[in-house]
Amino acid sequence: MGRVIAVANQKGGVAKTTSVASLGAAFVLRGLRVLLVDLDPQSSLTFSLGIDPDVVEYSISDVVRGEVDLTTARLRTSEGMDLIPSTIDLLAAEAMLLPAPQREFVVRRGLEEVLSTYDVILLDCSPSLGLLTLNALAAADEVIVPLQCEMLSHRGVGQLLDTVADVHRLLNPRLRVRGLLPTMYDKRSVHARAVLGDVKRRYRVPVLNPIPRSVKFAEAPSVGTTIIATSPSSSGARAYFRIADGLLRAWRFGGRKAAPPAAPRPTRMAPSVRPPAPGEADAM
Template structure:
């Protein structure tokens, strides 16, 4: 049975795209067939995996509007994953979907057609709480919230949690929030621990382990058209590899994911 994971946070710059690309590559390296879905009109995931969004003949835009079948849009990546790509056209899809009944289910309908081709689907949601993010949450079994370990990280988390609760009540009662994933983590600073403690305490959320360290390797990987997993061994890749193995174990056994103990 296909497992679908959404990676979402309405705040930008929290390493959503990095998390999707790196987790996808690490899971694919372990054997499962992986589909990554780019739901961001900026097409950052598409670009970071070696495809020029401006040169795509079709994208997830046409899929959501029902103009083409999802199989016609899929592209391969250099690391064994398959990508449902995005470009700026997707910004128009959001407005067009608003006028349609059942608009929150457009992505789920498309992914249902691909269910026998993939074991794991990871969705890169845009930095907003609009209809595209609602599509991602409605199609997902579980959601992870990347959270940068910096000042004001918690801004908007409460609103996002209310959106998740609405989705659970209305369009997707099976959706489970796995927790927040600390990103841009620097264990040397007390500020990092303060931010994580504040979020965990304020919202009573699990803080997933391992935290993702701040490293220049992520920017270098995106520029090269591959995930950080393709680079030589580094601490960022190792953290995502551990998280991928924890997710695979969780899906196989039902055991909860490891958590990070936040102490003041």
Template sequence: MSGDTHGGAELAGFDALMPGPTGRPLRDFPEPPALANHGPARVIALCNQKGGVGKTTTTISLGAALAEYGRKVLVIDFDPQGALSAGLGVPSHDVPTVYDLLLGRETDTRKAVQATATPNLHIIPANIDLSAAEVHLVNEVAREQILARVLRPILDDYDVVLIDCQPSLGLLTVNALTAAHGVLIPLECEYFALRGVALLVETIDKVRDRLNPAVQLDGILATMYDARTLHSREVLERVVEVFGEKVLETVIGRTVKFPDASVAGAPITTFAPDHPAAGAYRQLARELIARGQVA
């Protein structure tokens, strides 16, 4: 299990005309209409080189919320810890994984895709074998583009692909950034978490310049927010001051529900569908759709 055990913001109590935690009016984004057609997918990498900030929780919960709104979603476990696979209750051993696809041991990407218990939500799992990928790929031609090549045959099957990156800026994360159209940065509302964002943004800029001109920063998602503490409020204020509109309006607060959902191997939207944490991720899904970052 990863340390990504943060919770959903208590959004239900906010008046839509009152300022939200980011200091901007907290809009109630409309429920999106159904899609007439599906695909090709927009690929979004969830990155932060700091661990325990909510990448895995956000990948699971956002993926499930988008699936609820009729989007066909593929999530990719790109962390050797395999927390995404465990959090969705799918097997990651004795089955084709993303590691097998990267190394060419499995050449049909669809054979590594598994359905989850959530309709419209599929996953390509990972396990500890993935930790050896960087060593094996280091001498490969165009090694930064292997994941993009693996995903290409299945992009028309989905509306969005979410990549749960490991907490590092190594070759796997560069592969995810090279394959992605957008990057979502979950950022813990804590001072030391804030310090690393500039390095991550610099890495995204380098990938855009050298490998993938299409990649852009979709947004920064404030996580583990606790409105009761001055520290959380000051960190969020500083993030908005620096990144402005790149900071998403949806803010994810602390709750104890996420560890329980992880143990159950289910998204919060299924495990506790009426909890404000589930509502926060549905709000995030609607916001990304409203911003045009998801179909």
């Protein structure tokens, strides 16, 4: 039975798509069967994996409208992951769902037919807390929340965790938070280290090892692949391999358990956050 992971944050530009694609490629190289689902009308995941959204025959919008099933819409990528692509039509499909009964469960029902086919299914959510993101959370076993280590970047994380807690309570009692994933992290920056320390204190969920900032992340989509393919020995690729391996250990051997959804600690973010103690920023 495939494990379904939603990668979500209502803020854009936090490396959700990069994380989905890179983790998917890392899992494939670890021998897993992987499906990626692009739930963003901007189609960034589809495009970054070398597929033109304007020429695909079927997409997730057709699945949402009930016109085709997932197996009809899926495509094989060059790195071995299967992909359910997205197009701009997903905006209209989402609007069509608004008055529908059981509208939060459309993605879950679509995934049911392929759960036994894959080991891991990664859902790339749109940068909003709209109906598509609710569908992803209602379908997922776990959620990973990418965030930048910048003061303004993680202010919305608490709102997302509140939403996850509501979904857990009302729609999907099996949903757990696997962890916050700091991305574009520069350990030389005092500010980035301070924000990472504040994130670890503030939220009642695990914080995964940071993904370093690297220009190689921007280069990979230009050739339709991930950093795992273009620069497998880079610090960025190694960081995603570490995350993937940590998830595999947790799933297979018990490891660190995912946290039940919970609200952030009721602390106020100070205008100036203290820098973490030496070594604190690099701790798991």
